[in-house]
Amino acid sequence: xxxxxxxxxxxxxxxxxxxxxxxxRLPADLEIKEPKxxxxxxxxxxxxxxxxxxxxxxxxxxxxxxxxxxAASSFIEKVLDGSSLRTSPTQTSTPLGARTLxxxxxxxxxxxxxxxxxxxxPHDDSMREYRLQRFTMDDHLLRAVRKEDAYDAWYxxxxxxxxxxxxxxxxxxxxxxxxxENGIPITTAKSYLAHLRATVRAYVAAPTFAQQFTSRALxxxxxxxxxxALIDALNLAVAELAKG
Amino acid sequence: xxxxxxxxxxxxxxIARCELHGLAPINLFIGRNNSGKSSVVEALARGLAYVxxxxxDVRGRTISGVWEQERGEPASHGDLxxxxxxxxxxxxxxxxxxxxxxxxxxDSVRLEPHPRQSPxxxxxGEYLPGLDARDAQVEKMLWPRxxxxxxDRALADHLTTLFGTTVESLQLFDGDLMVVGxxxxxxxxxxxxxxxAALRMLMTVAAVRDGVMxxxxxxxxxxxRSLEQLTAIVTxxxxxxxxxxxxxTHSLExxxxxxxxxVEVASxxxxxxxxxxWYLSPDAAGxxxxxxxxxxxxxxxxxxxxxVRCLDEMR
Numbered sequence: 194x195x196x197x198x199x200x201x202x203x204x205x206x207x208x209x210x211x212x213x214x215x216x217x218r219l220p221a222d223l224e225i226k227e228p229k230x231x232x233x234x235x236x237x238x239x240x241x242x243x244x245x246x247x248x249x250x251x252x253x254x255x256x257x258x259x260x261x262x263x264a265a266s267s268f269i270e271k272v273l274d275g276s277s278l279r280t281s282p283t284q285t286s287t288p289l290g291a292r293t294l295x296x297x298x299x300x301x302x303x304x305x306x307x308x309x310x311x312x313x314x315p316h317d318d319s320m321r322e323y324r325l326q327r328f329t330m331d332d333h334l335l336r337a338v339r340k341e342d343a344y345d346a347w348y349x350x351x352x353x354x355x356x357x358x359x360x361x362x363x364x365x366x367x368x369x370x371x372x373x374e375n376g377i378p379i380t381t382a383k384s385y386l387a388h389l390r391a392t393v394r395a396y397v398a399a400p401t402f403a404q405q406f407t408s409r410a411l412x413x414x415x416x417x418x419x420x421x422a423l424i425d426a427l428n429l430a431v432a433e434l435a436k437g
Numbered sequence: 438x439x440x441x442x443x444x445x446x447x448x449x450x451x452i453a454r455c456e457l458h459g460l461a462p463i464n465l466f467i468g469r470n471n472s473g474k475s476s477v478v479e480a481l482a483r484g485l486a487y488v489x490x491x492x493x494d495v496r497g498r499t500i501s502g503v504w505e506q507e508r509g510e511p512a513s514h515g516d517l518x519x520x521x522x523x524x525x526x527x528x529x530x531x532x533x534x535x536x537x538x539x540x541x542x543x544d545s546v547r548l549e550p551h552p553r554q555s556p557x558x559x560x561x562g563e564y565l566p567g568l569d570a571r572d573a574q575v576e577k578m579l580w581p582r583x584x585x586x587x588x589d590r591a592l593a594d595h596l597t598t599l600f601g602t603t604v605e606s607l608q609l610f611d612g613d614l615m616v617v618g619x620x621x622x623x624x625x626x627x628x629x630x631x632x633x634a635a636l637r638m639l640m641t642v643a644a645v646r647d648g649v650m651x652x653x654x655x656x657x658x659x660x661x662r663s664l665e666q667l668t669a670i671v672t673x674x675x676x677x678x679x680x681x682x683x684x685x686t687h688s689l690e691x692x693x694x695x696x697x698x699x700v701e702v703a704s705x706x707x708x709x710x711x712x713x714x715w716y717l718s719p720d721a722a723g724x725x726x727x728x729x730x731x732x733x734x735x736x737x738x739x740x741x742x743x744x745v746r747c748l749d750e751m752r
Contacts, residue, residue: 196750196751197751198743198751200741224743224751226741226742226743227741228740228741229740229741237737238737238740238741241733241734241737241738241741242738242741242743242751244734245716245728245730245734245738245743245745245748246716246728246748247743247748247751248751301729302728302729302730303726303728
């Protein structure tokens with residue numbers, strides 16, 4: 194079976210993708226790579242694979258880009274910059290669905306495909322109350338945590354008499370206001386999730402939390418549609434690359 | 438400097454077509470079993486043999502003699518020409534150019550030596566399969582020559598570096614090479630395969646002063662640590678003399694070690710790297726479109742856990 198290389202920007206992204214793959218929501222042959230240098234290493238790592246003649250799917254955060262397409266194009270530019278890869282003069286990047294862009298690149302080892310899928314929930318009404326300004330993979334996780342049975346599926350195995358879901362959600366909003374009043378607004382889902390872990394005294398690293406939460410929620414059948422857009426984007430990318 | 442820039446094969450052994458452009462001072466061939474690595478290096482050697490028909494390797498063997506020794510019998514037309522094809526062709530370009538067409542083995546060749554290069558100055562250095570670790574002829578034939586140029590000292594130092602045991606000298610007594618340490622001397626033939634393979638390979642590398650050296654499965658019998666040192670020594674040797682290396686390997690450690698050694702020799706300047714790693718993967722029709730990987734690409738892929746020996750498993 195041929196394997197598909199998927200490069201993500203960091204350990205939390207990797208943990209979530211591995212949990213989704215383990216639950217059969219992503220293809221089993223998806224080989225997930227995480228660059229040692231995190232976000233800054235994603236573009237060079239992708240270029241190295243493409244230059245070796247290996248097509249790749251990359252999962253990037255939207256961050257502060259205005260659109261998914263702008264984020265994907267920006268990443269593609271970073272891949273091209275400093276590599277021997279070039280786009281075909283007649284070829285432009287092709288949107289695949291709402292948050293995915295595909296481009297064909299020519300290098301010394303032939304033509305390869307790069308598909309960039311973008312994570313982040315900038316248009317999700319249920320997330321408005323967090324006033325996020327940078328959009329990342331953690332948005333999907335924070336949205337999933339808002340569902341009580343998913344939270345319970347994760348938290349109950351850890352503490353039988355812990356902090357209730359309603360209480361922790363309330364505390365997150367209070368923390369938002371408190372920080373904002375002091376001139377240090379919380380603007381990322383990553384920060385909210387760090388506060389959540391601190392509030393419930395779950396002293397695990399962010400990637401461990403992401404892996405535990407996602408797999409337990411999946412096992413209990415409580416994971417809502419928070420990751421669906423991402424799962425659809427990645428499955429679409431895989432299907433496109435399988436066509437050749 | 439002796440250099441083959443490109444090599445093209447057609448219907449040679451199992452390969453229907455394969456072109457390698459941009460050959461480097463050190464060329465490492467990787468790929469599955471039966472992917473064409475050995476066929477490519479044999480084609481290279483046979484092509485060079487037609488450029489230098491009287492050429493011999495450092496052990497005094499002709500090219501066909503080398504392959505006869507390897508296979509135990511002379512090659513037949515069927516051994517060299519792809520099944521179903523009438524003929525095979527091998528073309529070399531570089532300081533030496535040759536177009537070899539094998540119609541029936543041994544009887545029809547067309548030679549086109551490069552006008553700027555006298556064929557006499559380009560020799561086939563050596564073909565060294567991994568199992569030569571068991572061939573004591575290596576030291577018997579090469580030792581006088583190595584002693585004359587005092588390569589024995591460097592070889593003793595290399596053994597110390599490779600295996601961590603101080604080797605004070607190497608001496609030939611009654612046809613037996615003695616490895617002399619601080620407290621005792623041991624005949625090479627009673628040493629393990631790792632020491633024998635490494636020393637015989639290094640003796641051969643030291644004896645080849647120019648031309649082409651082919652090493653099949655350089656990793657044979659080596660622990661990853663000694664392999665790392667061995668590749669560094671070979672890489673440095675290449676930097677010091679006009680020898681072009683063609684090495685086949687199945688070892689990831691070997692690929693990694695060559696890549697690290699090449700980066701070190703190039704001092705961070707990719708254009709000065711002496712290494713090209715060629716990934717061979719034939720399609721169903723026997724056509725190979727080789728992928729050429731640089732040292733930094735190999736290390737970059739390796740850092741992310743991508744096994745460069747299995748690139749055809751990636752979409």
